[in-house]
Amino acid sequence: MQQVIPGSWSFPSEFGTPFLSGELTTEVHPSSELTSRKSERVSLEMGAGLRQRGGTGVAIQILDLSTDGFRASTHLQLAKGTDVWLRLPGLEPYQARVMWAKGNFVGCAFERPLHPAVLDMIVKKSGRP
Structure with missing residues (x-):
């Protein structure tokens, strides 16, 4: 199951750097080296x-x-x-x-x-x- 959380960019931040709030997902993609049997x-x-x-x-x-x-x-x-x-x-x-x-x-x-x-x-x- 995959959960997607939408987001957006904001600039500038109070710390003088951009904050990234993007789309996050909880889906895990193992490396092909581990799944290529x-x-x-x-x-x-x-x-x-x-x-x-x-x-x-x-x-x-x-x-x-x-x-x-x-x-x-x-x-x-x-x-x-x-x-x-x-x-x-x-x-x-x-x-x-x-x-x-x-x-x-x-x-x-x-x-x-x-x-x-x-x-x-x-x-x-x-x-x-």
Whole structure:
């Protein structure tokens, strides 16, 4: 729901500067970066392996997963644009690219999307209801 409050300009003010009283709205528009997801994310907690190019695999915790990517907790310091390979239980490694990193959290996009049936299988294996 949007509420619009009309207004007007007044000049000069008692402080020698113009006052702006314009139209205000209570509608919030989140940035497109936050709303531009290609597919729905599934929240889950699951251990997995992650490897950087030329590196050895380390254990990470997957926090959410979709056909297009994942969010994870890791001790690695990964920069945006880094290529990584995610090893989910029972599957071959999937190549992904780090899209953002903040503290111990990273968000990665798969180079090729997971098939929806594969995502369903992973979710079931995670024990998520």
